[in-house]
Amino acid sequence: MALKKPAPAAPSSDDERRLARDLPGLLSALEAADPLARRWAARDLTDHPDASRALVERLGIETEPSVSQVILTTLTRLGDEIAVAGLTECLRSEDAMLRNAAIEAMKQLPDEVAPVMEQLLKDHDPDVRIFAVDVLESLRHPRVEEWLIRVIAEDPHVNVCATAVDLLGEVGSERAVPTLHALKARFVDEPYIQFAADLALKRIAQG
């Protein structure tokens, strides 16, 4: 039987990485069919501050979790207004893994996230407000306690307040005490709020 001459191999992902690594080349690779090529492109775009919009757009349609993860890491490193907006949009995603990854990414950007935090905490969707409070968990920013106090004072949704009161137990000071008492009075029939607020008050009292 005659042997067929093998067709030239398609460029592997390694080969693709050796192709143009300038912005147009990387943006093209970001749309490649091969997830590995997209992952390398997303990683190498860290050096291109103008890449945020393309990365955010790719994130919206990306189906491979490992590529999404690298895009989130690159957006975190770029950390500009467009990147933060893209991360924020992920909080509305149906994909729990993407949402959680975006929350972790946003925690790394306290100064960049701070200007949009007020808006997030007033979002019409209570789930987005809960995720915004989750971001506050490790956000090293001087206004965290003030934001949490405002949430438990004003937010009408019990689960948003519940998430905030958990965190106030860890970062709250004497400033939070009157609002914690007011929260208990507002949700007097919710056992979890009573439990979590009492725990927060106890922790604050213990200093």
Next chain:
Amino acid sequence: MKRILVIDDAATVRLYHRSILEELGFEVTEAVNGLEALERVAEGDFDLYLVDINMPKLDGYGFLRELRGKDMPQAPAIMVSTEAGANDQKLAFLSGANLYIVKPVRPERLASHVLTLLGMTPNGRGAPS
């Protein structure tokens, strides 16, 4: 004594669930995310899992998918979420949850669900075995 694994990244929630379940006579183990929960599962058997959805590293859906793929006796799982959307419920059941409940969890409701899933009656709540 029946053993329950409580999986939630919020310490206060874990403490709250622990207090309810210990009051019922169960032994409670905690995990802060899905990955840690899988480690606890590798260390010993549980009779029921109480699983949050949104957690870092490995969320509740991912944990249940991994768990249900294991060749081992499968215990019931209650997924607990702040989200009441139909899609979340669907995903929970597709991942292997037996029940989906929305926070805030009321002690009497949690007790009722746990006892039902474990085939126990409230009369036996003081000494589940």
